[in-house]
Amino acid sequence: MTEAVDGSPRPVVACYCATFLKPEMLHIYRQITSLKRVEPFVIAQKREEVERYPFEKIAIVGKPATHLVRRFWFKQMQEAPWQISPGEVEKLKAVLGEVKAELLHIYFGHIAVHLLPLIQAWAKPSVVSFHGADVMVDLDKPAYRAATRQMLEAVRLVLVRSESLGRALINLGCPAGKIRLQHTGIPVDEIPFRPREWPADGAWKFVQACRLIDKKGLRVSLRAFAKFAARHPGSTFTIAGEGPLRNELGQLAAELGLADKVFFPGFISQTQLRELFYQSHIFLHPSEVGGDGNQEGVPNSMLEAMASGLPVFATEHGGIPEAIENGRSGILVNERDEEALALALLERTANPEGLAAIARNGAEVVRKHFEQHGQTRQLEDYYVEAIQTK
Numbered sequence: 001m002t003e004a005v006d007g008s009p010r011p012v013v014a015c016y017c018a019t020f021l022k023p024e025m026l027h028i029y030r031q032i033t034s035l036k037r038v039e040p041f042v043i044a045q046k047r048e049e050v051e052r053y054p055f056e057k058i059a060i061v062g063k064p065a066t067h068l069v070r071r072f073w074f075k076q077m078q079e080a081p082w083q084i085s086p087g088e089v090e091k092l093k094a095v096l097g098e099v100k101a102e103l104l105h106i107y108f109g110h111i112a113v114h115l116l117p118l119i120q121a122w123a124k125p126s127v128v129s130f131h132g133a134d135v136m137v138d139l140d141k142p143a144y145r146a147a148t149r150q151m152l153e154a155v156r157l158v159l160v161r162s163e164s165l166g167r168a169l170i171n172l173g174c175p176a177g178k179i180r181l182q183h184t185g186i187p188v189d190e191i192p193f194r195p196r197e198w199p200a201d202g203a204w205k206f207v208q209a210c211r212l213i214d215k216k217g218l219r220v221s222l223r224a225f226a227k228f229a230a231r232h233p234g235s236t237f238t239i240a241g242e243g244p245l246r247n248e249l250g251q252l253a254a255e256l257g258l259a260d261k262v263f264f265p266g267f268i269s270q271t272q273l274r275e276l277f278y279q280s281h282i283f284l285h286p287s288e289v290g291g292d293g294n295q296e297g298v299p300n301s302m303l304e305a306m307a308s309g310l311p312v313f314a315t316e317h318g319g320i321p322e323a324i325e326n327g328r329s330g331i332l333v334n335e336r337d338e339e340a341l342a343l344a345l346l347e348r349t350a351n352p353e354g355l356a357a358i359a360r361n362g363a364e365v366v367r368k369h370f371e372q373h374g375q376t377r378q379l380e381d382y383y384v385e386a387i388q389t390k
Helices: 026-033 067-077 086-098 109-114 116-121 142-154 163-172 218-231 246-255 270-279 300-308 338-349 352-369 372-388
Strands: 012-016 039-044 058-060 101-107 126-130 157-160 179-181 205-209 236-240 262-266 282-285 312-315 331-333
Touching: 026 039, 026 372, 039 086, 086 101, 086 116, 101 109, 101 116, 101 372, 109 116, 109 126, 109 142, 116 142, 126 142, 126 372, 142 163, 157 163, 157 372, 163 179, 205 218, 205 270, 205 300, 218 236, 218 246, 218 282, 218 338, 236 270, 246 262, 270 300, 282 300, 282 338, 300 312, 300 352, 312 338, 331 338, 338 352
Parallel strands: 012 039, 012 101, 039 058, 101 126, 126 157, 157 179, 205 236, 205 282, 236 262, 282 312, 312 331
Antiparallel strands: none
């Protein structure tokens, strides 16, 4: 245990991430590496992106040889979420003991369900953080709902990235007194606000940055952009990211006659993404509930776009309305409503002065409510609360 600035010992918080870290998990890396009042130690099943996410204090506890058989038995024979074995529990307890951890922070609710035997067997407290995709998926199955409720009962605190996620968990049976709002921390000083110069020739530059998955509303983005481009043929749309919808989206762009207007650069670095933001005029993010119940908290890329000075056009979905006041700090339409999105884009680009005000207000919202240092201090307060509560 190391010492804090005032000389007092810093409690060790073990952060469990099944994979440390996937490319789109920059927000987790920022959160862990910005901690000051506690000493973070990472436990993971596997490690990826080592150069992108350097971190020294980490233990890799891989899946046992029997993992696939055990998972099959739970999912197919029991129709229940798989959970770690007694042997895995003992290995993880040993790691926690070796580093003298005072608290276990498990990233993602469905991972915490897998780790329920550890949460119940370890003598010290655990907290779990829900980020959006991990709230309602598979909870139409009774065994999954029951296991999730057991996990919520066993942990000390439940961290959620939006109030909407908190409400969903309360509806599931989580005691409201356990839930704490913990927004994503955005390093606003690294993303300074820049006013945009609006195109006089109608050559608007749109951008969306996200994983290419259902809940991001990318099909709606393309169809709305097609309607906009019919009026402003010099416009372009860049979709930055990777995911299972990549080929389908490319085909849809071609079918809509947008093959020469829509660009797919793949997953790009933060430096490249910020430059893309500064070169663009409008950020799209028409999120929607996925077919499996997957929903957003508050999208990180959307917050970074707002911080940079991009006006955001999004949807009344998940935690998005907690960051955007419609008409003031962004524009919101209903989910899956490409007509409404296209109309909003056409109307608002006809009045660029109004877009400038929206951009300024959006950046101020991020500075006030999502700034990284403030969110880190709040997370540390939650850690201390969980450790000290009896």
